[in-house]
Amino acid sequence: MEQNTESLKSIQTSYNEAKKLYAQHGIDVDKVLEQLAAIKISLHCWQGDDVKGFLNKEKELSGGIAVTGSYPGRARNPEELRRDLEQTLALIPGRHKVNLHAIYADTEETVDLDALEPKHFERWVNWAKEQGLGLDFNPTCFSHEKANDGFTLSHSDPEIRNFWIAHCKASRRISESFGQALGQPCVTNFWVPDGYKDTPIDRLSPRVRLQQSLDEIFSEEIDQQYNIDAVESKLFGIGSESYVVGSHEFYMGYALSRGKAVCFDAGHFHPTETISNKLSSWLLFGDQLLLHVSRPVRWDSDHVVTMDDELLEIARELVRGQFLDRTHIGLDFFDGSINHIAAWVIGTRNTIKALLRAMLEPIELLKQIELDGDYTTRLALVEELKSYPFGAIWDYYCATNGVPVRESWLNDVKQYEVDVLSKR
Numbered sequence: 476m477e478q479n480t481e482s483l484k485s486i487q488t489s490y491n492e493a494k495k496l497y498a499q500h501g502i503d504v505d506k507v508l509e510q511l512a513a514i515k516i517s518l519h520c521w522q523g524d525d526v527k528g529f530l531n532k533e534k535e536l537s538g539g540i541a542v543t544g545s546y547p548g549r550a551r552n553p554e555e556l557r558r559d560l561e562q563t564l565a566l567i568p569g570r571h572k573v574n575l576h577a578i579y580a581d582t583e584e585t586v587d588l589d590a591l592e593p594k595h596f597e598r599w600v601n602w603a604k605e606q607g608l609g610l611d612f613n614p615t616c617f618s619h620e621k622a623n624d625g626f627t628l629s630h631s632d633p634e635i636r637n638f639w640i641a642h643c644k645a646s647r648r649i650s651e652s653f654g655q656a657l658g659q660p661c662v663t664n665f666w667v668p669d670g671y672k673d674t675p676i677d678r679l680s681p682r683v684r685l686q687q688s689l690d691e692i693f694s695e696e697i698d699q700q701y702n703i704d705a706v707e708s709k710l711f712g713i714g715s716e717s718y719v720v721g722s723h724e725f726y727m728g729y730a731l732s733r734g735k736a737v738c739f740d741a742g743h744f745h746p747t748e749t750i751s752n753k754l755s756s757w758l759l760f761g762d763q764l765l766l767h768v769s770r771p772v773r774w775d776s777d778h779v780v781t782m783d784d785e786l787l788e789i790a791r792e793l794v795r796g797q798f799l800d801r802t803h804i805g806l807d808f809f810d811g812s813i814n815h816i817a818a819w820v821i822g823t824r825n826t827i828k829a830l831l832r833a834m835l836e837p838i839e840l841l842k843q844i845e846l847d848g849d850y851t852t853r854l855a856l857v858e859e860l861k862s863y864p865f866g867a868i869w870d871y872y873c874a875t876n877g878v879p880v881r882e883s884w885l886n887d888v889k890q891y892e893v894d895v896l897s898k899r
């Protein structure tokens with residue numbers, strides 16, 4: 476979006492003033508913005524259509540996750556979803572990735588999940604190339620008749636288990652093809668809903684089966700320059716309240732022993748448990764991390780990400796620990812009660828803005844103050860920094876990246892709603 480000359484001048488003036496304040500703490504803001512521009516956020520395609528997908532469209536969403544709301548205009552086919560993503564990305568500074576689920580295959584063929592191939596995603600790859608985007612991927616182990624009883628890779632029936640193993644193997648080949656075509660690794664995230672509603676007798680056997688299924692899936696060697704595997708745990712889902720096979724401890728052990736990345740989803744832990752406090756422990760022992768940045772409201776509700784304390788703390792941990800080059804930042808929320816494009820824009824802009832805020836902290840100074848035991852100064856400084864003019868830096872970053880400054884992006888979204896979404 477074009478800013479008029481007058482407002483550009485005032486954005487520049489405010490930026491220069493803000494820069495001086497940060498410089499007093501030794502922060503080089505221009506350098507910070509260069510570093511920020513290198514961070515890719517993976518936008519989850521499933522926010523655009525309430526997790527329906529294009530294969531098995533008639534199937535109800537299952538797997539113990541739920542979308543509420545019926546805001547009009549959700550994408551009904553791959554063309555609409557891509558158009559919506561283009562509109563969204565035009566309102567977000569930086570170059571990013573799009574995260575696909577297997578059910579978003581773009582094909583006229585009738586194909587089941589175990590028979591998916593790279594060719595079924597060719598249009599996505601061509602589009603990503605055109606748009607200068609990376610792609611990430613997820614096998615879809617839900618919303619399918621073979622997942623009706625809540626078990627997939629840990630199913631006691633070998634036939635069902637093998638179907639899901641075949642689907643996950645196919646998914647990795649698709650990811651490999653993305654990585655090869657786009658010249659950047661595709662992160663494949665494995666999440667399965669498997670679990671019991673009520674207290675099980677045997678907690679071990681399903682975990683043994685999940686371990687064996689995963690080992691079988693990963694037995695096919697794929698170069699990490701094309702594909703990076705991640706495994707995502709969960710505490711509970713709807714219908715798996717008492718026991719989830721792929722728990723946090725299960726995947727910590729699995730990922731560490733197999734050299735895989737773990738995925739921490741902000742909504743997959745106890746309501747008062749935060750993932751920000753887990754990153755430094757995992758990255759001390761594990762190599763890579765995938766984040767599902769989300770906002771759980773009392774449960775894994777997948778609300779749109781806001782600038783709350785936990786988002787800021789996640790960003791601070793990544794920056795303070797210098798973990799950004801080992802972390803893949805994905806989003807995972809789906810709100811069907813508001814404009815679908817606005818949901819993406821709000822969540823993604825907030826995630827980038829939180830990273831910027833974290834990068835604008837005098838980290839070495841704060842670490843020294845902490846080491847000196849001066850907790851009074853630590854608290855005072857952190858609190859004062861919260862009202863430093865990071866907004867002026869953010870506005871400048873948006874303006875120089877050619878995207879709308881402050882809430883003016885909403886005009887574009889409202890116009891798109893009138894011109895496109897309302898006609899669906």
Ligand SMILES: C[C@H](O)[C@H](O)[C@@H](O)C(=O)CO
Binds near residue numbers: 521526740767807
């Ligand atoms: C659709 C996603 O794969 C899903 O949200 C998963 O990542 C998850 O978080 C399930 O609760």
Ligand SMILES: [Mn+2]
Binds near residue numbers: 707740767807
């Ligand atoms: Mn998730």
